[in-house]
Amino acid sequence: MARQGAVATLTLNRPERGNAIDAEAVRALIGCIDEVAADTEVRAVVLRAAGRQFCAGGNIDAFLDAGAGLPSMLEELLGPLHAALYKLATLPVPVISAVKGPVGGGGIGLALCADIVLAAESMKLRGGYSAIGLTPDAGSSWFLARRVGAMRAKHIFFTNAALSAQQCLEMGIVSELVPDAELPARTDALAEALAHGATAALGRIKQLVDGAYERTLHEQLDLEHRLMIESAASAHAAEGIAAFTERRAPRFY
Helix, strand or coil, X not given: CEEECCEEEEEECCHHHCCCECHHHHHHHHHXXXXXXXXXXXXXXXXXXXXXXXXXXXXXXXXXXXHHHHHHHHHHHHHHHHHHHHHHHCCCCCEEEEECCEEECHHHHHHHCCXXXXXXXXXXXXXXXXXXXXXXXXXXHHHHHHHHCHHHHHHHHHHXXXXXXXXXXXXXXXXXEECHHHHHHHHHHHHHHHHCCXXXXXXXXXXXXXXXXXXXXXXXXXXXXXXXXXXXCCXXXXXXXXXXXXXXXXXXX
């Protein structure tokens, strides 16, 4: 984990292995997420990858080596991984993922747990699970189904057909498509802008939107009511309204 100002960056950094997920990677990821969650100065988080590939998913070589012990290996791996991903996805600050090259398996969950997914033109998404007799993990089924619907999500996981970055954009899997060379700068600029935003309001927006499908309209209206009142009492609201009337940029930071 690296922090510059109020932006924390988590980098998948084993490009020689396609940034695959195994026990070593999970331990490192958990440590970084815990560090970010404990840092009260963080106002935006970026998840990116070194090399030409975001994440290949699980380490198939490790699966093969495990043999009959594969269920036990996955049992030890998935509990901590899922707890860490939940913590990352529910942070009360914006999370951005910058995705390039192939992404598959558990890498889908890593990429899509972010609030905003920026994709390079080289991105290609492939389920991959059913091709080796396995089922989705790392939240990939939940995040994908919420973006594209149950029928399309099942088609992606059933057929394992690769989706281009353009197809992912059209289906709402990613938020924005940029040339590969521009992905780092675009990601940094967006993270910096969000880090200078009204952090508490952004966290409340996450709470409203992420749980909207599980609430009734009445429950959602009640929560909107409560969170609006909380926001209105904040210093950020006072600054934002003053800046608007004075025709200047707000200073939330």
